Amino acid sequence: MMRNRQQILARWLGVLIIVSLWSQNAFAHPQKAEAVGFLTGFRHPISGLDHVLAMVAVGLWGAQLGSPAIWLLPVAFPMVMAFGGMLGLMGVPLPGAEYGIALSAIMLGAAVLFEIRPPLTIAAILVGFFAIFHGHAHGTELPPGQSALLYSMGFVIATGCLHAVGIGIGTVHRWGWGQKVLRAAGGLVTVGGFFFLWKAAA
């Protein structure tokens, strides 16, 4: 039975790798603003390491908390983040967005490092609060002249894939050594968060 589950896991990891490599050649000849819009949107969340760290940490934490948090976070997060993005697009100012993003990496990393298990609502509120900062930073950066729909879709899909990566890494939580690895990864995210906080303050 255990062996069977591992096979399924291995198969899923294989699919994940294929999918993450897949899109490369599809964009080889972007001729119009539309294709560029999707590409810019997709590339945007991946281009900033601070954002990547926090998104992967969300997935790691979700995997650590187990059901139902592992399902609630990826369903709720994109919508809250998009709400922040909408505020950014509308021009609503959000002071200290860079600090908020750096702080989110520190907090989420620390939560994974110390295996903090708050009640589900508190975890959701905490993650949602930081999601607004992340969305806001992206929303203000949509380049003019590109398809807003495709930019949005690329942006949301890339963020969702980052969560999936975090959850995928988090599946090692079922083994004893994996739990230690996860906590170490949380520590790394925290260190990264401090680095970005230092950069934002400097």
Place this chain on the structure above:
Amino acid sequence: MNRKRRSRMPLYAFVAFVGAMAAIPANAHLNATGMGPLYDGLMHFLLSPEDFIPVLALSLLAGLRGAAYGRRALFVIPVAWLAGGLVGLSAIAAAPHPFVAAAWFLLLGAMLAADANISLRLTTGLAALLGLYHGYLNGTGLGTSTTAAVALLGLVFGIFVLIALAAACVVRLRAHWARIAVRVAGSWIAASGLLMLGWAIRTR
């Protein structure tokens, strides 16, 4: 060895979904297929995310609710789309409103993410409204040439096939995580809708 047979369908569905998403931008500049107006209309639908995504969201939601809902959506949306399109062909051009497009994304995406327990009647109403509205916009956009009606027909065929595939894939999902994956798709659609709304407000 007590091996439990697992359906591979969710895996295939996921790969097909990602493949479909990845392929959209590459072919975005393919307006004439060279195979006549019927296929031009079909391709137009498949390459227009503002039309494609709401239909996908509604069919996924109908699939989550059950086979009866899926069947209802399967027949109501294309018929309403054709009717709206035929009206639109003889109307003066109307520009698609960005707020309404965003609202469709938001409404259907949020309902899918929440796994909304809608009634069969509400499904029918939503399907008819979606078909009429988007069909009308398509109709006005296809122009006044004699082949426009044929293109519209091809477009409606595309819709029918999409709903049949999407709803049927979801109807047979039993595993908890597989249904959650469908809801995550809804969450992404709603999130895109929110961003579109912000963009529409900004550029107004």
